Amino acid sequence: MKSDHLKETSLRYFLEVARCGSINGASERLCVATSAISRQISGLENALDVQLFERRPRGMVLSAAGEMLATHARRAALEADRVVLDILALQGFHKGHVSLACTEGFAINFLPGLVIDFQEKYPGIHFTLQVSGPAHVSEMVRTGDADIGMTFNRLAQKDIKVEHRQPAPVMVIMRPDHALAKSKSIRLSQLAAHALALPTPESSLRQLFDVACSRSGLLIEPRVTSNCATALHRFVLSGGILSLAGEVSVRNYVAEGTMVAVPLQDKMLEGRNIELQTLVGRTLPGVVKTFLSYVKGRLGEAEI
Missing domain, CATH: 1.10.10.10 (Winged helix-like DNA-binding domain superfamily/Winged helix DNA-binding domain)
Incomplete structure (x- = not known):
């Protein structure tokens, strides 16, 4: 049918x-x-x-x-x-489809792992995963091109229902053998003495970082800039370079012991949230609601 x-x-x-x-x-x-x-x-x-x-x-x-x-x-x-x-x-979720849209960090290893685990229980459910910037993720939810959007957000979005929101503090990521790896937290000023790999200026995370540096009177120039989160992670894993990320984006690396994530202390970097978004007024199919609940539960495992 x-x-x-x-x-x-x-x-x-x-x-x-x-x-x-x-x-x-x-x-x-x-x-x-x-x-x-x-x-x-x-x-x-x-x-x-x-x-x-x-x-x-x-x-x-x-x-x-x-x-x-x-x-x-x-x-x-x-x-x-x-x-x-x-x-x-x-018929018991033997067939169905869930369309997802997310920003890149969630697509590296968080959502793929969830989808695979979910399909082990419901093998007849098929998924579509589209990766884009925060604004386009919300737009895909608005137009029905995505059932669920997962993104970082700071402002309310028209026609978007926030199904789940949780803080997403900015973390400094590094190899376990880095000099700062045993720190409980890291001040913004400490980063000036270390090599950094940062997102490009159009990234919301980079924009927050630049504003925080400006208000603190700091001039911190990254050694590497990239619009690819995967590449930034590889720079961290390959050498003594630091980068910034959300906890969920690097959770698997941290669990494997190949990376350390330490909170970055600065009030300007607070207020960044992870959001699960759906369309206002839409009645979600049962399979989409079931997967949405599954994602909420897994997000709640974050050590924040």
Whole structure:
């Protein structure tokens, strides 16, 4: 049984055009003739007596009325998906799908391990994991491209329900043989004397760090800068270099004894939280709710 059977054709085509930004793009994704999609869009516009898209030289953009309809259509599509998944769940979670979006740190070893453990109990459940920046993670939840978003966040997000939030203090990560490895905590000023590998300036963690340094009158230049958290971790593991991370992002390394994570003391670095996000007003399928509870429990194992 497919949830498409429970969705109106016109709304499916409308959503795909909104997603792709063009009728040609929607045609390719849906394997439907452009003329058929155009007729459905025109039918909706005639029925509502509004223009749903602004036709531009480089594509189609939703009008104000189109944005309203898209919000309704996405929720209707998600509800259809939920009904189908819950019907399948009557067979005991033998089949189902969970779509996840997260920032890179969670994708390195935390979420993959959870998914594997979950699938050992429910082998018929399939997962999609997309990795992106914090803002895009929330956007994927808003548009229904992800059932659950996992990200670091400091501000409230429109149409986002926070299912779980917990503090995510900034940790200094290093090899166990580093001079600072036995410290109970590390002051910001102590980092100036050591080689650092830091995220690039667009990272929220790097932005917090730079603001904290500026307000403390410190000028700390990293020896290495990268937009890849995995690469930063490898720099730490390969030599006597320090980096910054959240506890969850490096939990497995710490458990294995290959890395040490020490809290970084500075009030400017407080207020950073891990959030599990879903769409406001959406009724989650049973399998998604079950996995969400599982993630909450595993997050709670953090030693903060």
